[in-house]
Structure formats: C-alpha cells, structure tokens
Amino acid sequence: xxxxVPASAGSSRREPALGAVEQTRxxxxxxxxxxxxxxxxxxxxxxxxxxxILRSPHPHxxxxxxxxxxxxxxxxxxxxxxxxxxxxxxxxxxxxxDPSLVGGRTTTVRVLAVDKVRYVGDPVAAVVADSLAxxxxxxxxxxxxxxxxxxxxxxxxxxxxxAPTVFDEWGDNVLIRFPFxxxxxxxxxxxxxxxxxxxxxxxxxxxxxxxxxxxxxHWEPTGKLTLYASTQIPHPLRTNLSTIFGxxxxxxxxxxxxxxxxxxxxxxxxxxxxxxxxxxxxxxxxVKWVETRADSLLVGAREYIHRFSVGFxxxxxxxxxxxxxxxxxxxxxxxxxxxxxYPAGMTLPGPYLVSDYDIESIAVVTNKAPWNGARGYGKxxxxxxxxxxxxxxxxxxxxxxxxxxxxxxxxxxRFPHWTVAKHLDSGDYRGALDKVVELAGYHRQRELQxxxxxxxxTRGVGVAFELTPEGGDFAGSYVRGFDTSTxxxxxxxxxxVLTGVTSLGTGSDxxxxxxVARELGLTVDAVSILQxxxxxxxxxxxxxxxxxxxxxxxxxxLAAREVRERMAxxxxxxxxxxxxxxxxxGGHVHTADGGRSIAFGAVxxxxxxxxxxxxxxxxxxxxxxxxxxxxxxxxxxDEHGRMSAYPxxxxxxxVAVVDVDAETGQVRLLxxxxxxxxxxxxxxxFVASQIYGAIAMGVGGALFEELPYDSAGQPxxxxxxxxxxxxxxxxxxxxLDHQCTPSPYTLLGTKGAGQSGVGGAAASxxxxxxxxLAPLGVRITTMPLSPPTVxxxxxxxxxx
Amino acid sequence: xDPIGSAAPARTIALRxxxxxxxxxxxxxxxxxxxxxxxxxQTGTHVGCYNGDCGVCTISxxxxxxxxxxxxxxxADGGDITTIEGFSGGEELDDIQQAFxxxxxxxxxxxxPGMLFAARDLLERNPEPSEADIRQAISGNICRCTGYVNxxxxxxxxxxxxxx
Numbered sequence: 001x002x003x004x005v006p007a008s009a010g011s012s013r014r015e016p017a018l019g020a021v022e023q024t025r026x027x028x029x030x031x032x033x034x035x036x037x038x039x040x041x042x043x044x045x046x047x048x049x050x051x052x053i054l055r056s057p058h059p060h061x062x063x064x065x066x067x068x069x070x071x072x073x074x075x076x077x078x079x080x081x082x083x084x085x086x087x088x089x090x091x092x093x094x095x096x097x098d099p100s101l102v103g104g105r106t107t108t109v110r111v112l113a114v115d116k117v118r119y120v121g122d123p124v125a126a127v128v129a130d131s132l133a134x135x136x137x138x139x140x141x142x143x144x145x146x147x148x149x150x151x152x153x154x155x156x157x158x159x160x161x162x163a164p165t166v167f168d169e170w171g172d173n174v175l176i177r178f179p180f181x182x183x184x185x186x187x188x189x190x191x192x193x194x195x196x197x198x199x200x201x202x203x204x205x206x207x208x209x210x211x212x213x214x215x216x217x218h219w220e221p222t223g224k225l226t227l228y229a230s231t232q233i234p235h236p237l238r239t240n241l242s243t244i245f246g247x248x249x250x251x252x253x254x255x256x257x258x259x260x261x262x263x264x265x266x267x268x269x270x271x272x273x274x275x276x277x278x279x280x281x282x283x284x285x286x287v288k289w290v291e292t293r294a295d296s297l298l299v300g301a302r303e304y305i306h307r308f309s310v311g312f313x314x315x316x317x318x319x320x321x322x323x324x325x326x327x328x329x330x331x332x333x334x335x336x337x338x339x340x341x342y343p344a345g346m347t348l349p350g351p352y353l354v355s356d357y358d359i360e361s362i363a364v365v366t367n368k369a370p371w372n373g374a375r376g377y378g379k380x381x382x383x384x385x386x387x388x389x390x391x392x393x394x395x396x397x398x399x400x401x402x403x404x405x406x407x408x409x410x411x412x413x414r415f416p417h418w419t420v421a422k423h424l425d426s427g428d429y430r431g432a433l434d435k436v437v438e439l440a441g442y443h444r445q446r447e448l449q450x451x452x453x454x455x456x457x458t459r460g461v462g463v464a465f466e467l468t469p470e471g472g473d474f475a476g477s478y479v480r481g482f483d484t485s486t487x488x489x490x491x492x493x494x495x496x497v498l499t500g501v502t503s504l505g506t507g508s509d510x511x512x513x514x515x516v517a518r519e520l521g522l523t524v525d526a527v528s529i530l531q532x533x534x535x536x537x538x539x540x541x542x543x544x545x546x547x548x549x550x551x552x553x554x555x556x557x558l559a560a561r562e563v564r565e566r567m568a569x570x571x572x573x574x575x576x577x578x579x580x581x582x583x584x585x586g587g588h589v590h591t592a593d594g595g596r597s598i599a600f601g602a603v604x605x606x607x608x609x610x611x612x613x614x615x616x617x618x619x620x621x622x623x624x625x626x627x628x629x630x631x632x633x634x635x636x637x638d639e640h641g642r643m644s645a646y647p648x649x650x651x652x653x654x655v656a657v658v659d660v661d662a663e664t665g666q667v668r669l670l671x672x673x674x675x676x677x678x679x680x681x682x683x684x685x686f687v688a689s690q691i692y693g694a695i696a697m698g699v700g701g702a703l704f705e706e707l708p709y710d711s712a713g714q715p716x717x718x719x720x721x722x723x724x725x726x727x728x729x730x731x732x733x734x735x736l737d738h739q740c741t742p743s744p745y746t747l748l749g750t751k752g753a754g755q756s757g758v759g760g761a762a763a764s765x766x767x768x769x770x771x772x773l774a775p776l777g778v779r780i781t782t783m784p785l786s787p788p789t790v791x792x793x794x795x796x797x798x799x800x
Numbered sequence: 801x802d803p804i805g806s807a808a809p810a811r812t813i814a815l816r817x818x819x820x821x822x823x824x825x826x827x828x829x830x831x832x833x834x835x836x837x838x839x840x841x842q843t844g845t846h847v848g849c850y851n852g853d854c855g856v857c858t859i860s861x862x863x864x865x866x867x868x869x870x871x872x873x874x875x876a877d878g879g880d881i882t883t884i885e886g887f888s889g890g891e892e893l894d895d896i897q898q899a900f901x902x903x904x905x906x907x908x909x910x911x912x913p914g915m916l917f918a919a920r921d922l923l924e925r926n927p928e929p930s931e932a933d934i935r936q937a938i939s940g941n942i943c944r945c946t947g948y949v950n951x952x953x954x955x956x957x958x959x960x961x962x963x964x
Contacts, residue, residue: 025901025902025904026901026904026906026907029901029906030892030893030901032906032909032912033893033897033900033901033906033909033912033916034844034884034885034887034888034892034893034897035842035843035844035845035883035884035885035887035913036844037844037909037910039843039846039910041837041843041847042837042843044838070804073803073804074803074804074805075803075804075805075806075807076803077803133808133827133829134805137805138804138805141804207944208944209908209910209944210846210848210854210856210908210910210911210942210943210944211846211848211908211910212848258908258909259908260846260848260908260909260910261907261908261910261944261945262908263944292850293848293849293850293851504908505906505907505908505909505945506907507907685904686904688904688949689904689907689945689946689949689950692946692947692948692949692950693907693944693945693946693947694947695947696944696946696947696948697944719849719851719853720849720851720853720854720942721851721853725942725944726947726948727939727940727942727948728934728935728936728938728939728941728943728948728951728952729932729935729936729939731935731947731948733931733949733952734947734949
C-alpha cells in the first residue's frame, strides 16, 4: 500500500525555483518539417515481406474449419497461418489490463481466433507475401466454414434475460460492475425538494489518429527478435511478447517508432503485435503489417448510457445523484479499453460537492469490435453526464447554469478532498469558472443570444466544467504510476536523457529535455532525449493518462540533480573551490562569486580523462538513473473504504456558443472559450496545443464522429467519408487561458495536460445545443448532435 | 505447380522528382503515393486513408497540389513532382515551414507535409488570406492533434511575414 502523503510533506518535495524553464520550439521540428519523421511505415529493411489478415465478416460465428491450402499456392506467398496452427506457436496473449485483477470476468485470447469469432474484424488467418497486394489477393483463397450464431449488438439487449452470450462460459454479458457510493442517496433523493430523472446516450466513437497502427518484426536466426511498433507502450509490449513466445525478454527489442498520433489507440495488447513476430519467425524475414483505415475504425470506445436521478433544493444545491452507467465495450479483448468504464463512474460527481451519491458503471460485452483507449478515457463521459444534470437543475429552477455550477463546486478550502474513489489534490474551481465567464464574455453572449432569438435564430450558449483525473496507477497490472529516467553526460559534455515514458507529439520530450537542461545550466539544444527503444531506455510504462512529465519528467530531474552533484564535486576540484556554492549556468560551472568558471563540457572531459589520477576526481560515473512518481495514491481501501488510483486532478471550464439551423439540423460552433488548470506548466505553448487538440476531439464527438453498427452487427463507418471528423472550417478559433494551482503531490507541481478538453467540449456543446433548442420545447438526450438527431428532435416538438 | 494469380501488368514511367529526372518501374495498378513512398523512398509523403479524405498524401504534381492516393502512378508519367523532401527547394526550411515551427503548427507531424502544401498553394493564390480563407484552404487536410488553431496561426504568420 502506498501511504498518503499530506499536502505539506508533498510541497516540501519542490525545491526553490531554479529559474524559468527554457521555452523553445518543438524538438525534432526540423526533421518533421522536411518529412523525416520516421513513422512505422517509413521503415522497410531490404527483403521485408508483407502481411495481410483475414478477418471475420460475421459478428458471431463458430469456426467449423479453415482451408488455407489454396492460399499457400498463391503468387509470392511465403507463409500462411490459421488460428488452429498458431495454437502451438504462441501462448495466450496477456491482457493490457486483465479484468480479473479487479474482480471482473476474463477470457483467453489467442493470436488468431480458433473456435469462434466474436466481432466483425476478429482475426482468423494471416498471409505473408512479397507484396501487400499479393498477400491481400491470397486472403481470397482461404476458405472458412462458419456456423453463424446469434449476435448481440446493443448493450441493453445484451443485459436482457435470454440474450445470446458473447462468452458462453460467463452465462451472461456482464464483464464487471464498478460501484461508487457514499452517504444515503435513496434517503437524500426522497427528501429532496426536487428530483429529475433522465438519461443521456453517448455514441461509440474513437480517436482516429492520422497514422494507423503498424508493426515490423524481424526474428533473426540467432534468436533475437526486434519489433518496430507504432505503440505508446514499448516495454510492457516486450514483456508480453516474452510471455507469448517463451523467449527471454533480454532477447527481444521493441522500438516504438515516431507516432503519427496515438491518443490511446496505440496502447499495447493487439494480436497483430505477436502475429507479425510469428510470421517473421515462420518466414525468416522481416514482416510488416500496417492497419488499414477500415481496420482502424473498428476500434471502439466511449459508448455509454447514463440513466440518472438528481435531487436538489430550491437554491439549486445538488443533494444527491444516482447514475447507472452502461458501457458497451464490444467484445472483450486483450486491448485494455474496457477499463474506461472505471473512470466513467469514478470521476463522478465531478467537481461538485455532493455528499450522497450512488454510481454504478457496468461494462457489458457485445459482438461489436473491442474498445481501446481513447483520450478522455471515460472521464469525458462522466463530464457529459454530470454537466447535463446541472443544466437540468438550472432549467428546472430557471436559474443561470453558471450560478448553479458555482453554488455546487467544491470550494478551495476543502482541498485535499475525498470522495469514495478519489482524493482531489488542489484547485480553485470557482476561480476557473469565473475566469471563463469573463474571458468568454458570457453575459454579453447571453445578450447576443436574446438578440439572435428575436431575429428568429436558434442560438445556444453552453457551459461545462470538466474534472480530469490523471496519472492512473493500477498495481497488479503494467499500468503503473511511476517511471524511470537516466541522465548521461558524455566526455564532450553532450547530455542524453533516456526515459521509460514516450511522447506522441505531445511535446513532453522537449519538456523533459528542457527540465534537465535547467538543472544542468544548459540550453535545450544541448540535451537530447531517447525514448521508446527497450534496448537503450530504462524499463517504463510509456504514455497514458497524461503521465509523462509527472513520472519520467520528475525522474529525469532527480537524475540530473544527482549528476549535477557529481559534476560539482569534480568542478570543485578543478576550480580548487568547495563544491557547495558552484552555480551551473550558461553552459559553465561558476564559482559562487562568479569570478571563475569552467565549461560544463570541460568538467566532463576532465572527469573521464583524469578520474582516479587527480586527487579528488574520484567519482567518474556521470550517469544516474532515478524513479519518480506522484504521491497521493491510495491503493488499498482506507478505514472508510476509500481509495484513489489517480494522483492528480487537472480541470477546465468551457463556454461554447452555437447556432442551430432549424431547417437542416446543422449545428454551427460560433465561439469557444476554455480556461484550464493543469498545475505548473513546463511549456505553456505545448499545454495550449494539447488543450486545443482535445477540445477539437470533444467537438467532433459532440457533433458528428460516430461508429454505428447495423442491427445485424456490421460496422457502417469504414472510411473518413462515413466517420466525420472536424475539419478546419468546422471549428472557430479557440480562446484559451490558464489558471495554476500546483499539485502538492508531484515533483514539479504538474497535474497532466493531454486529456483535459475532450469532456468539456463534448459537454459544453451538448449544453449549448440543448440551450438553443429550449424555446422549442425540445431537448436531446442522444449524442452525437448530428443533423439527423437534431432534426428528429425538432420535428418531435419535444415529444419523445 | 504454377502459383495462383498472374503478375500484374507493369511498365516504366519517367518522372521529375524534386528536380531530379528519373525512371521507375511500376505496376499499372499502383497508386502514385505508393510509388513515391515505396519505390522512390520519399517517405515524407504519408498515407492515412487511401480514400482522398485525409490529405496527408498531398504533393505537388505539375504545379498543382493533389492527393497522391487518388491517382494511378501510370497517369503521372512524364510529370514533375515535388514532395515534402523537395519543398524548401534546397534551403533547410522555407518561410512557411519556419512559420509552422515558430507557431507550433504541428504536433505528431503526420499531417504536416500535406498541410504545408495546402498552405503554400493558398499563399500563392492569396497573399493576404483571412482566417476563413485559411480554414477553407486546409479543409481537405485532417489534423487530429492541433484543433487547427496553431496551423491557422502558422499560415497567417507566414503571410504576414511575406507582406511586411
């Protein structure tokens, strides 16, 4: 169990300010700008073969037989493997996060389906050929005899008595139920002057990174396996390959190539990771597989139904809430996305002080394709739900929705603040709300709304507050809250940081380099960073939950400080002065009075050249490796049954203004304002870029991104022609400002930036559209707020 | 036994790529983007959808920007191609590339080559574009990282620097 560290003790971790972190442009920009990114598919060693995967066309079927003999005779085919053949070649796949670790059900997953397919896209067989075209052509020659089984697509259908079961041995389709309850919500609801019961349904959608996944394996005859992977999490991926193939981990190298976006889509656990390794072993050559956009759009996320009740008094104070959340997680797979149902419940009741609540989040399996991680990780769903509740309270009482929020927000003096499943670190929630109201010109927007309505336009103003738990740590899995970094100084004075965290275009690589540079008195350009290569970097958990700076960044700072101490000892000898007062600045080590100095690189060179030969130069290890982690984690329930798996809680406030075209149902986003608090910002420019991107994803999810299935279980969005994402002309400029309440629990005071914005955008858009439609007596409880949905609502005239 | 499936029809085409005259064998069925990436190894041109939706494969062909996943390589025979590798015409970075770096106009970088071509195409047609002009000009290129905020700023900054 991790002990709680009180805020004061946490604060003492932070040292006196060293001066500003150097603000630079993105590292590697010069490479990306000229097309030298080095993404997965840019790597192609000579002799690379190409894999294609035969996938199930049925949502649920038994495999009677697979005849691949004709495929083996197709042009340039080097290998074919079926699920049955792979049984003896690969052990079951470890789960990214096995639900049985937290009391859920589980299943055994193989590299290819053996007896049954459970979703359209389930991998059944694979072909390797000289070219991708030949491999794809050979797939047509594989004959699979399926016995079609009844499929279940809708989560509520899946919960019904007698529903077909996705996993027969379970008896029903419930993967796990997560309860989160405090107080006596039944009594509080019964006593409440007002109670509203309603629901909101959020569609299945995903993050759609521009670069699809891909893997390139080379299993050499020497027994060394190298996998280039477009993955966020290279080290646990290596561990899993070791388990699957019984190959010692030290003989496996995983290289996470530069990622063209990830957002959770590139968590490890996919069957294609071991599959390309197996195919390389079978052929003795490098084998590559790259996800098609159609395959990529199979990956699900975010499909929830919230059925809630909210009790409140005449002043708009929320007295109790209940929320039964159903997450349609598709089929259970070894990709870990199912676990998003945990934060979907845990995040509630969000930023509000509610003493009595009863939340249950239920993960339900169906014959849709599995979920994987999606920026927001379920927290966006909680935000949409709680913000909807607050809006309903405001509408019922005829109060301003901002005022209802202000009355219910947790006040600053309550921090740190416990709910049953989180220990909120710090914040000034009302301050962030007031700031966004000011920045958005909220009251002016209300006046403009009145004018617009008088002119016959359907204008809405929406407000949202998003709480975004970050840095998740789940002991027992490889989803952990600590990480490791090494700082190394070469004889020339060049500094290299090697870290277990990965950066996905977030800028955390530049941020970590800047932090190390500050510790050593160097410029960012003098520090390089290596990530993602398991042969050179310390074991780490990659990127998820906006964790990179609070873990790998903190560790890099600690390592840099240790190296600095050793450099100071050496510099003291070389300058013939006590090491205590030496100052590292401007690429030099200066005496305290500034009278003398020696170049940083000269110290390193002298250490390597003269250690043990010069008296006092007896610490030549100019390299240090450190671990760091945020405090504020409670892994085991305390005496009140409370625990907290997330250490930091950034938050953001949002105001959106929309016009709804009542004839077409189209929603036009006119104006958007956000204030965010991610604690200390290492590089405010990169924080802003993260928030902008997250808001755009939330807007896309609110307005049009959707992965629909037909009732038979066939996915309907297979290209960007069906899966509509925001384009530049769908979005306005985003007005953004910051507030800073440092985390008392992280070395640098950071809380994590990366996911904040998705939920606030989705919620503020839902708020704005419902506000727009209110005069029509219409409300929408189904997302996305696409033209058909909006038109249907308008035409219903408020009748369900 | 003969393998199932016969070799695809093939030919040799001539191209000028980033100022270099060359010939390359292709299969008739090959898309221009695949020839650029796989045969010519100009991997700065990316693939995101093979459907013309996303714009990450945008290059310049005979002076016009095109989505190179939408045309067969055979139909580009004799053409003059500029890819991102030749974008700056010999300089390290041209002014548009500099503006994108200065304004943090990219994150993962995957859409970036296509965005740069769209930006240059706009500025050649319209040296003083409005925000709406910029948004329209890049609407054929999807970015999932930036929310387009800093891309729009980058193009605006590039335009301002040119006119000032």
